[in-house]
Amino acid sequence: MTPEVLLGGVMLAALVLYALLGGADYGGGIWDLLASGPRRRAQRTLIEHAIGPVWEANHVWLILVVVLLFTGFPAAFASISTALFLPLTLLLIGIVLRGAAFTFRTYDHPDDEVQERWGLAFSISSVVTPVILGVVLGAVASGRAGPGAIQRADSLAWLSPFTVAVGLFAAALFAFLAACYLAVEAEGDLRRDFRLRAIGAGVAVFACALAVLVLSRAEAPAVFAGLTRRGFTIPLHLATAVAAVTAFVALVLDQVRLARAAAAAQVALIVLGWGASQYPYVVAPELTLQAAAAPRATLVPVLWALGAGAVLLFPALYLLFRVFKGERPFAVVDREERRER
Amino acid sequence: MPDLLAARSLFGVSLAFHIVFAAVGVAMPLFMVLAEGRALRTGSEAYRELARRWAKGTAILFAVGAVSGTVISFELGLLWPRFMEFAGPIIGMPFSLEGFAFFAEAIFLGIYLYGWGRVSPRLHLAAGWVVAVSGAASAFFVTLANAWMNVPAGFRLDAAGAAQDVRPFVAMFPPGWWQQVLHVLLSCYVATAFAVAAIHAWYLLRDRDADFHRAALRIVMGVGAVAALLQPLSGDLSARKVAETQPKKLAAMEAQFRTERGAPLKIGGLPDMEARETRFALEIPNGLSLLAFHDPDAEVKGLEAFPREDWPNATLTHLAFQAMVGLGSLLALAALAWAYVRARRREPGRRLLWALVALGPAGFLALEAGWLVTEWGRQPFAIQGVMRVADAVTPVKNLTAPFVAFGVLYLFLAFMVVVLLRRQIAHGPHDHPAPKPMSGPEVSP
Numbered sequence: 001m002t003p004e005v006l007l008g009g010v011m012l013a014a015l016v017l018y019a020l021l022g023g024a025d026y027g028g029g030i031w032d033l034l035a036s037g038p039r040r041r042a043q044r045t046l047i048e049h050a051i052g053p054v055w056e057a058n059h060v061w062l063i064l065v066v067v068l069l070f071t072g073f074p075a076a077f078a079s080i081s082t083a084l085f086l087p088l089t090l091l092l093i094g095i096v097l098r099g100a101a102f103t104f105r106t107y108d109h110p111d112d113e114v115q116e117r118w119g120l121a122f123s124i125s126s127v128v129t130p131v132i133l134g135v136v137l138g139a140v141a142s143g144r145a146g147p148g149a150i151q152r153a154d155s156l157a158w159l160s161p162f163t164v165a166v167g168l169f170a171a172a173l174f175a176f177l178a179a180c181y182l183a184v185e186a187e188g189d190l191r192r193d194f195r196l197r198a199i200g201a202g203v204a205v206f207a208c209a210l211a212v213l214v215l216s217r218a219e220a221p222a223v224f225a226g227l228t229r230r231g232f233t234i235p236l237h238l239a240t241a242v243a244a245v246t247a248f249v250a251l252v253l254d255q256v257r258l259a260r261a262a263a264a265a266q267v268a269l270i271v272l273g274w275g276a277s278q279y280p281y282v283v284a285p286e287l288t289l290q291a292a293a294a295p296r297a298t299l300v301p302v303l304w305a306l307g308a309g310a311v312l313l314f315p316a317l318y319l320l321f322r323v324f325k326g327e328r329p330f331a332v333v334d335r336e337e338r339r340e341r
Numbered sequence: 342m343p344d345l346l347a348a349r350s351l352f353g354v355s356l357a358f359h360i361v362f363a364a365v366g367v368a369m370p371l372f373m374v375l376a377e378g379r380a381l382r383t384g385s386e387a388y389r390e391l392a393r394r395w396a397k398g399t400a401i402l403f404a405v406g407a408v409s410g411t412v413i414s415f416e417l418g419l420l421w422p423r424f425m426e427f428a429g430p431i432i433g434m435p436f437s438l439e440g441f442a443f444f445a446e447a448i449f450l451g452i453y454l455y456g457w458g459r460v461s462p463r464l465h466l467a468a469g470w471v472v473a474v475s476g477a478a479s480a481f482f483v484t485l486a487n488a489w490m491n492v493p494a495g496f497r498l499d500a501a502g503a504a505q506d507v508r509p510f511v512a513m514f515p516p517g518w519w520q521q522v523l524h525v526l527l528s529c530y531v532a533t534a535f536a537v538a539a540i541h542a543w544y545l546l547r548d549r550d551a552d553f554h555r556a557a558l559r560i561v562m563g564v565g566a567v568a569a570l571l572q573p574l575s576g577d578l579s580a581r582k583v584a585e586t587q588p589k590k591l592a593a594m595e596a597q598f599r600t601e602r603g604a605p606l607k608i609g610g611l612p613d614m615e616a617r618e619t620r621f622a623l624e625i626p627n628g629l630s631l632l633a634f635h636d637p638d639a640e641v642k643g644l645e646a647f648p649r650e651d652w653p654n655a656t657l658t659h660l661a662f663q664a665m666v667g668l669g670s671l672l673a674l675a676a677l678a679w680a681y682v683r684a685r686r687r688e689p690g691r692r693l694l695w696a697l698v699a700l701g702p703a704g705f706l707a708l709e710a711g712w713l714v715t716e717w718g719r720q721p722f723a724i725q726g727v728m729r730v731a732d733a734v735t736p737v738k739n740l741t742a743p744f745v746a747f748g749v750l751y752l753f754l755a756f757m758v759v760v761l762l763r764r765q766i767a768h769g770p771h772d773h774p775a776p777k778p779m780s781g782p783e784v785s786p
């Protein structure tokens with residue numbers, strides 16, 4: 001395996017983790033906006049507790065992807081940043097507003113009115129930001145971010161039915177993930193609230209996935225081919241389908257830990273499937289991994305640095321989740337837990 | 342506004358904003374753990390309350406720093422795609438390592454802020470130390486990337502202007518790297534310490550919760566005074582390295598137009614780029630040669646030794662440099678006064694407290710001025726001698742709009758941060774606010 005393919009793989013893995021962790025934090029914000037019913041306030045409190053200690057760490061995965069992109073594939077970084085100037089700028093404003101509003105809500109006046117105002121800024125930016133993120137990824141996959149697109153730099157070429165569908169797909173996936181995670185952290189009626197929300201979001205995910213597939217046929221033929229005609233297509237779809245069905249059944253049966261694991265697997269497979277269908281392009285259909293790659297002298301030390309960093313990072317992350325997500329933070333099977341609190 | 346100016350303004354605003362939060366992120370966790378460590382050793386309630394209060398401030402400032410830092414990492418590409426395409430592979434290494442340092446900061450700050458009473462006191466304190474160390478490591482790595490822009494190393498230019506023979510670890514430690522890193526790290530501690538000291542001195546003057554605020558002053562000034570006294574020495578090391586590796590920047594800093602032996606040191610003054618002279622300056626004979634080369638007769642290169650189109654704006658660079666040195670000197674004086682008082686085991690008097698209040702913003706102003714010196718002094722180059730800013734900028738048009746958008750956004754955030762810090766820190770330990778209905782991070786379940 002060449003170093004650029006390996007680094008591309010690391011970036012895809014980082015994106016998967018960003019979707020599973022950072023994505024779920026956006027999903028939490030979406031459910032904050034959609035909080036309803038008699039347990040409206042309890043839902044929001046649970047979301048705030050779930051996100052608070054971890055969202056900043058989860059956010060770093062995105063920074064890592066950006067840094068690795070400009071270090072390892074500088075031509076792709078330059079081309080994407082130029083062609084997608086406008087959506088990326090909007091994405092940044094969304095990221096700033098989301099993070100700032102969440103923190104300000106925690107530390108501002110306990111008055112209901114003040115809390116509502118920050119809560120609204122937080123939850124609306126939590127809905128809009130993943131949509132823009134999806135639009136950006138959709139634009140990259142459908143050939144709207146290549147060097148050829150640079151001439152139309154400040155146009156709206158990145159906006160199309162396909163990219164919008166990918167944006168909605170991303171938001172639906174994050175909401176689905178968040179509801180599954182929150183169901184594990186909730187109890188009783190509150191858990192039921194989030195189980196039902198997860199099932200609803202799962203239906204939305206299915207609808208968005210269908211829309212993306214149909215629209216990709218015309219707008220992103222390479223992605224469409226990857227989704228329908230490549231060697232890995234059938235096993236990938238089968239695995240994703242198994243994960244999706246498992247998540248649904250587990251949600252209905254109130255096996256929330258299993259549902260959470262299946263939902264995470266489903267999202268991971270979707271991101272991996274997108275990466276695989278785009279291979280060997282970083283920016284379809286012009287820049288391959290190889291064409292955009294930095295010199296080997298850069299890639300090899302960066303890969304070593306990533307390996308060394310990972311040795312420190314993963315135990316630290318485990319500690320974080322162990323402290324805030326219970327004794328068995330990643331367990332799949334539900335069982336009566338010894339309450340440590 | 343021309344697009345190049347708009348791009349520079351947008352990036353400048355983004356960095357000027359972020360740099361404050363980044364510096365706080367380096368220094369504040371240290372103050373926090375020093376207070377908590379003392380609370381654990383002595384069982385003192387004042388120190389424990391201090392650690393908690395500072396932690397709340399850190400939480401607000403760190404969150405804004407994290408998101409404004411994200412803006413910078415994207416803007417590198419949005420505004421300077423050609424710069425990044427060239428430089429990414431060469432200086433990606435320190436950025437990648439900074440990514441891991443940032444991970445450590447975010448993870449352990451989460452444990453620290455939300456872990457009171459949830460993890461053991463020792464793990465809690467250790468988490469705080471990890472935040473303090475990785476905050477400093479982040480600043481270390483990022484400054485290395487800037488040091489490379491000042492003195493590029495670790496590659497060779499081929500005929501087409503592309504980089505060949507890239508050696509990331511040579512690029513990571515260009516000549517002058519440790520002088521600049523030292524200067525930047527010290528500036529973070531000085532700026533944050535004096536800003537925090539001003540708040541506590543203010544309340545001490547109004548005689549509210551004297552013990553609490555005295556404890557706070559002892560910690561921040563303990564660090565801040567040492568850093569402020571070391572900073573002039575570090576500045577001397579830095580300036581001598583700049584004289585050696587970036588003579589053009591030194592000439593702009595010192596408003597030196599002519600190349601001469603035994604160059605005088607100009608204090609104050611207004612450089613006139615047209616007339617190529619500096620008016621109204623107080624000149625100390627042979628001073629510049631002495632400071633820059635430790636030899637009163639050394640030759641100092643003036644701007645006239647360089648092509649006119651390669652000149653930085655000497656007026657701006659010199660004024661920013663004078664501001665940095667002037668403010669830094671005032672801070673060092675205040676540090677001396679503090680050290681004198683503490684050496685005699687006395688509490689600071691009202692005059693010293695008023696001086697600390699007045700110097701509250703001085704550290705951050707000096708830090709911003711120093712950053713402007715290094716950036717303005719490198720103009721018109723993004724990478725000294727290799728790539729001009731005008732060649733690095735994006736072809737995207739209408740950059741005034743995002744500049745205005747981020748300007749307004751950051752003004753609003755700055756205002757909110759001040760309001761919230763006032764709410765969280767600026768009341769005494771005995772007048773607690775009403776408990777929140779939606780429990781914040783400190784309420785353990």
